[in-house]
Amino acid sequence: MAAGSDNTAANYIQHHLQNLTFGHHPENGWSLAHGAEEAREMGFWAIHLDTMGWSIAMGVLFIWLFRKAGKMATTGVPGPLQNVVEMIIEFVELTVRGAFHGRNPVIAPLALTLFVWIFLMNLLKLVPVDYAPELFARLGIEYMKLVPTTDPNATLGMAIGVFGLIIYYSLKVKGVGGFAKELSLTPFNHWSLIPFNLVMEVIGLLVKPLSLGLRLFGNMFAGEVIFILIALLPFWVMWTLNVPWAIFHILVITLQAFIFTVLSVVYLSQAHEHH
């Protein structure tokens, strides 16, 4: 594994849960972190290179696949790629049509992007636990955490992006005054209860991106830890546990991508509501 660490179970787990962090260490300058404490000392502005790399790679894969299907689209007998892409697009369109009650050309492409991108990033979870870190260790990179969505930075980043869109469309459709009025007068339409309303509504508003991001993170991180724990068992037991958990995880992966998408569309639809 990593040079110089003893091969205990705890070290194995911690090694597999550590991201490849690049930042400014107070002693070592601009470098890759060589451990969890060093990564923590690098502070807020350190970047997880593996998360960034794999999320961008999955995004490029999504765009390339769908563009290729779009260019090769025929009205004759469709090939398999076109079939799959059409199924996904129709599914997302059905979902958005059911959940979104406004008028906005950005929502359906956004929903498609969220669904397929998150699904592809989650799909990396089914790669066996040791493959990626071992491969990259032979190339000289010490840590490699393969799944971007097990990093709360990635999931909260997406959730904050959706939150920014919610605020932007709320302000655009309702105006600043309308938005403020809705925040302050919503459950109780009386001027004396404005502080109470404000507290409730602002908390409700802030809970949306937090729950979106943390839901995806929690599911994926817990699944990853269980995969790592299963990897520590003797090989004749591993299969009996790993197979059911991986099969269950196929469901969880799709479901979590779907839920992220649907909830984003529902929140954006709420932001577009006129009274």
Place this chain on the structure above:
Amino acid sequence: MELVYIAASLMIGLGALGTGIGFAILGGKLLESTARQPELGDQLQTKTFLMAGLLDAVPMIGVGIAMYLIFVVAG
């Protein structure tokens, strides 16, 4: 440091309790309504899975934090 393990097990256990009861009620309602109107069975199943994913959210966050506590904080 031992208190961390008790904290983590409380988080996971209570979360599992809530999720178990919630899923059970949800599944029971699905079975009832499918028996009432079998033609809606497919739609109801989709919505049930959606609700299941939402129900799962907070307990899963708890499990994620508990795992982090056990393996990263308590070494």
